[in-house]
Amino acid sequence: MDFKDYYKTLGLERGASEDEVRKAYRKLARKYHPDVSKEPDAEQRMRDVNEANDVLRDKEKRAAYDQLADHVARGGNPDGSFQPPPNWDEGFEFHRGPNQGPADHADFSEFFSSMFGAAERRGAERRNYRARGEDHHAAIEIALEDALNGAEREISLRSQEIDAQGRPEWKTRTLSVKIPPGVHPGQFIRLAGQGMPGHGGEAPGDLYLEVRIAPHKLYRVEDRDLYMTLPITPTEGALGAQVKVPTPGGGVVEVTVPRNARNGLKLRLKERGLPGKPPGHLYLLLEIALPPADTDAARAAYEQLAKAAPFDPRRHLGV
Amino acid sequence: MASVSITTATLTSSHPLAASELAHACGAEVEWVVQLVQVGIIESRTPAERPDDWRFHGGDLQSALEARRLERDFGIGLDAAALVLDLEHEVRRLKALLRAQGLGREI
Numbered sequence: 001m002d003f004k005d006y007y008k009t010l011g012l013e014r015g016a017s018e019d020e021v022r023k024a025y026r027k028l029a030r031k032y033h034p035d036v037s038k039e040p041d042a043e044q045r046m047r048d049v050n051e052a053n054d055v056l057r058d059k060e061k062r063a064a065y066d067q068l069a070d071h072v073a074r075g076g077n078p079d080g081s082f083q084p085p086p087n088w089d090e091g092f093e094f095h096r097g098p099n100q101g102p103a104d105h106a107d108f109s110e111f112f113s114s115m116f117g118a119a120e121r122r123g124a125e126r127r128n129y130r131a132r133g134e135d136h137h138a139a140i141e142i143a144l145e146d147a148l149n150g151a152e153r154e155i156s157l158r159s160q161e162i163d164a165q166g167r168p169e170w171k172t173r174t175l176s177v178k179i180p181p182g183v184h185p186g187q188f189i190r191l192a193g194q195g196m197p198g199h200g201g202e203a204p205g206d207l208y209l210e211v212r213i214a215p216h217k218l219y220r221v222e223d224r225d226l227y228m229t230l231p232i233t234p235t236e237g238a239l240g241a242q243v244k245v246p247t248p249g250g251g252v253v254e255v256t257v258p259r260n261a262r263n264g265l266k267l268r269l270k271e272r273g274l275p276g277k278p279p280g281h282l283y284l285l286l287e288i289a290l291p292p293a294d295t296d297a298a299r300a301a302y303e304q305l306a307k308a309a310p311f312d313p314r315r316h317l318g319v
Numbered sequence: 320m321a322s323v324s325i326t327t328a329t330l331t332s333s334h335p336l337a338a339s340e341l342a343h344a345c346g347a348e349v350e351w352v353v354q355l356v357q358v359g360i361i362e363s364r365t366p367a368e369r370p371d372d373w374r375f376h377g378g379d380l381q382s383a384l385e386a387r388r389l390e391r392d393f394g395i396g397l398d399a400a401a402l403v404l405d406l407e408h409e410v411r412r413l414k415a416l417l418r419a420q421g422l423g424r425e426i
Binding site: 026134177180186187192208210220 | 327328329330331334336340343344346377378380381384392393407410411415418419
């Protein structure tokens with residue numbers, strides 16, 4: 001396990017004030033927001049920034065973390081790996097902040113889960129209350145074919161549990177999850193009773209899996225609709241044609257390309273997208289591909305075409 | 320490492336979430352879900368007066384989790400979060416539209 005330098009993540013010095021932490025966090029949260037960021041690793045950076053903020057803005061967690069950072073600065077482990085000293089969090093009690101739920105920590109690092117996740121739960125148990133276990137959040141990425149036809153997939157979940165001596169230990173659970181046909185991105189699959197254990201004899205929480213669909217070599221998924229680029233020749237575009245198209249279900253359909261079809265024209269195959277109520281559509285985006293002029297015959301044919309159909313695509317430029 | 324087979328349900332009209340379940344999934348109270356409905360961030364899929372009778376789908380869970388993050392990340396109120404979410408959804412819709420027209424590669 002690697003030690004995480006939360007101050008570096010937020011671009012702060014060790015003695016930064018609460019206000020400086022808040023300002024640095026908000027600036028970076030805007031910079032790496034997935035809807036506006038142009039950074040290629042925005043999602044990972046956002047997770048790091050959220051995690052650093054979670055610890056540094058909380059007085060108790062920050063004090064305990066500073067103590068740990070001192071231990072690391074004094075040399076830590078000789079092999080460079082990080083192991084927390086025993087009872088490192090003695091005297092501290094961690095809580096989740098207001099407005100925070102189980103989903104907020106779902107993507108945090110192993111370092112965070114080992115240090116603060118388990119301690120938060122121990123704190124909850126020490127407070128000795130009865131409550132249903134927290135719901136757990138994770139994402140599942142499936143192939144488009146699995147979304148179409150449904151599938152059974154095994155997922156492995158690593159989570160920390162507290163052993164009989166009150167020490168945290170990593171447990172790996174493998175669950176066999178039924179993916180119903182017709183799931184689409186952004187939907188949630190709920191697995192009853194697979195969340196965190198309950199407190200004081202109460203029931204465990206549930207596990208929510210957010211569905212993501214892996215990039216496909218032919219089709220792009222938007223909600224329930226599918227998009228595919230369909231290359232056609234200039235001849236097919238000009239004269240119209242019947243072309244064969246593979247459908248996501250594994251079949252082949254014949255599609256009519258209309259006469260004088262322009263580049264980028266969108267053809268809709270009704271209800272050939274992801275199943276559902278209503279089902280999605282399959283859209284074909286026409287892309288005119290030029291035959292290469294790499295033989296005398298092909299060059300002559302292009303020249304003949306230029307003579308037979310004089311055409312200036314730049315007329316509107318006025319030069 | 321044992322493999323366990325378990326019941327799964329997709330959060331749609333046949334398996335919706337009650338207000339208390341939605342609240343629990345977000346680590347919040349039902350009162351917070353009521354506020355989300357009041358500002359229009361989510362809406363019950365079954366017309367009902369009492370929060371106990373409200374039912375929500377996966378899209379509502381996604382919106383609720385995003386609203387939770389906005390509250391936490393920027394300390395904003397739910398009215399402002401509703402506006403940010405509307406704008407986020409509009410940006411995503413427009414980006415999807417551009418991609419659908421084959422124009423989105425450079426975005």
